[in-house]
Amino acid sequence: MASQLIECVPNFSEGRRPSVIEALVEPFRRTEGCVLLDHRADPDHNRLVVSLVGQPGPIQEALLQAAQVAKEKIDLETHRGGHPRVGAVDVIPFIPLRNVTMAECVELAHAFGRRYYEETGIPVYFYEEAALRPERRRLEKVRQGQYEALKTLAATEERRPDVGQPKLHPSAGATVIGARKFLIAFNVNLGTDNLEVAQAVARCVRSSSGGLAHVKGIGLALEERGLVQVSMNLVDYEKNALYRVVELIRMEARRWGVEIVETEVYGMIPAAALLDSAAYYLQLAGFQTGQVVELALLEMMGGEG
Amino acid sequence: MASQLIECVPNFSEGRRPSVIEALVEPFRRTEGCVLLDHRADPDHNRLVVSLVGQPGPIQEALLQAAQVAKEKIDLETHRGGHPRVGAVDVIPFIPLRNVTMAECVELAHAFGRRYYEETGIPVYFYEEAALRPERRRLEKVRQGQYEALKTLAATEERRPDVGQPKLHPSAGATVIGARKFLIAFNVNLGTDNLEVAQAVARCVRSSSGGLAHVKGIGLALEERGLVQVSMNLVDYEKNALYRVVELIRMEARRWGVEIVETEVYGMIPAAALLDSAAYYLQLAGFQTGQVVELALLEMMGGEG
Numbered sequence: 001m002a003s004q005l006i007e008c009v010p011n012f013s014e015g016r017r018p019s020v021i022e023a024l025v026e027p028f029r030r031t032e033g034c035v036l037l038d039h040r041a042d043p044d045h046n047r048l049v050v051s052l053v054g055q056p057g058p059i060q061e062a063l064l065q066a067a068q069v070a071k072e073k074i075d076l077e078t079h080r081g082g083h084p085r086v087g088a089v090d091v092i093p094f095i096p097l098r099n100v101t102m103a104e105c106v107e108l109a110h111a112f113g114r115r116y117y118e119e120t121g122i123p124v125y126f127y128e129e130a131a132l133r134p135e136r137r138r139l140e141k142v143r144q145g146q147y148e149a150l151k152t153l154a155a156t157e158e159r160r161p162d163v164g165q166p167k168l169h170p171s172a173g174a175t176v177i178g179a180r181k182f183l184i185a186f187n188v189n190l191g192t193d194n195l196e197v198a199q200a201v202a203r204c205v206r207s208s209s210g211g212l213a214h215v216k217g218i219g220l221a222l223e224e225r226g227l228v229q230v231s232m233n234l235v236d237y238e239k240n241a242l243y244r245v246v247e248l249i250r251m252e253a254r255r256w257g258v259e260i261v262e263t264e265v266y267g268m269i270p271a272a273a274l275l276d277s278a279a280y281y282l283q284l285a286g287f288q289t290g291q292v293v294e295l296a297l298l299e300m301m302g303g304e305g
Numbered sequence: 306m307a308s309q310l311i312e313c314v315p316n317f318s319e320g321r322r323p324s325v326i327e328a329l330v331e332p333f334r335r336t337e338g339c340v341l342l343d344h345r346a347d348p349d350h351n352r353l354v355v356s357l358v359g360q361p362g363p364i365q366e367a368l369l370q371a372a373q374v375a376k377e378k379i380d381l382e383t384h385r386g387g388h389p390r391v392g393a394v395d396v397i398p399f400i401p402l403r404n405v406t407m408a409e410c411v412e413l414a415h416a417f418g419r420r421y422y423e424e425t426g427i428p429v430y431f432y433e434e435a436a437l438r439p440e441r442r443r444l445e446k447v448r449q450g451q452y453e454a455l456k457t458l459a460a461t462e463e464r465r466p467d468v469g470q471p472k473l474h475p476s477a478g479a480t481v482i483g484a485r486k487f488l489i490a491f492n493v494n495l496g497t498d499n500l501e502v503a504q505a506v507a508r509c510v511r512s513s514s515g516g517l518a519h520v521k522g523i524g525l526a527l528e529e530r531g532l533v534q535v536s537m538n539l540v541d542y543e544k545n546a547l548y549r550v551v552e553l554i555r556m557e558a559r560r561w562g563v564e565i566v567e568t569e570v571y572g573m574i575p576a577a578a579l580l581d582s583a584a585y586y587l588q589l590a591g592f593q594t595g596q597v598v599e600l601a602l603l604e605m606m607g608g609e610g
Contacts, residue, residue, distance in 0.1 A: 293342070296358070
């Protein structure tokens, strides 16, 4: 039987202290069967995004070890950063990659969430495909008001955790665990320090205010750089292509006389998302991903999968 | 010891008869250790381009079998097509991929060329890194005047084959065998039927007339489609990026009021070449190929290589 392969992208609320970042990542480096593909700390967001690929068992073991580090080293009472968050370990999504269904990832999320609370005492919300209440499918709904508001709201029926007592952990907050499709974290930096421009552009591009159906986004200030950012999650890159997002933002920003300075893929991205954009701009006709040497080789080596 | 992996891209002078194309490709399908990544027949060029990846031994065996088919089925006396050629098997380049040096590919080309003549009676010219005379490094020099001129010129000291008698095979011509870097065959179709525009644009973009240093190109008519084409080989895609070639052609073609209709990658392309262009157009900053899930996985699976 072919082995199951999942992706997992835990987000931790620490993007500034190198020693803490290294301690968080260390369990993923060390655990066999869990491959650390990438990790990126952002000091503006004060957030660490880790990309893992591997088998479900080893990935869960490493996650529990990293969560103990986060619980010990991160205090939400003093944490500040440009990115919404409710916990020291903020989000843990499980993503099907090979020989795993979405339903199996949902089961995995639920079983892991129960064990996570038992071992850490940090309450858990389930989101996206793993949501137990329809309104919790959307991460931004679960995180509404962030840690500061959820501290009191967790006692209400509407906002109480799915696993654990109706209150947050006093320093580590809560963790949002789920199953979802591959998500691309994509940022577009604009050449102005006017936050309102980023917020206006974010409203144009995100689905919640009438933009592209599978884009979530907010406007942020990158104060250290004197720029603003449209910070996005592309939750279905096959339907909302990267190039379309970029060109829509370019068009909207020009209304304010503002140009795109640069863009950024945060963490991992499937090859198809970038090839699709290359094909658009280069006007490639009749192109197939099997023409890419490395993808053809991977297909050969992948064997029975 | 890690196994050697080469690419090989034999070009055959047949792009129209499906049964002959299938017979040419069949040895590559059948031979274990030789993986047929892609094959593309072009009726305008009347040419078949086959992309193989595998171990040097099996690839050579399959090549000899395909050459016997080509010798039997293709007659250069009656062959017509838009692409320069000197033989039924026109070109065979060996390209280092993994655990093989360029020097080893040159040795391989020389040994294979001698055996090829012994078994097929088709004389051989060596080109690029395998050239035995400096003026034969460039394929266009070896093919100058094509089959029709070389028939008589092969008797001269200047143009005589490197392996075999000083004359061409009476129906299969000659074969040009060599070793080289990865080459991208890239075509840009222009929205006009005026061949002079394609020729003028080709002169602007190719190195031989002052264009980009690692681009070879000619203007061709795509008569069936009422378009013209700048047909190119990008011989060092790391130095002459795809996007730069496209945008230079776009700029030059507009001088004639002509736009790019579409472009085409013919055969295989390394992922880096397309990712580089995606990064340019999307204005990606700080992007690393290790962020691409499939490339990171391939790296993991590649092991000791």
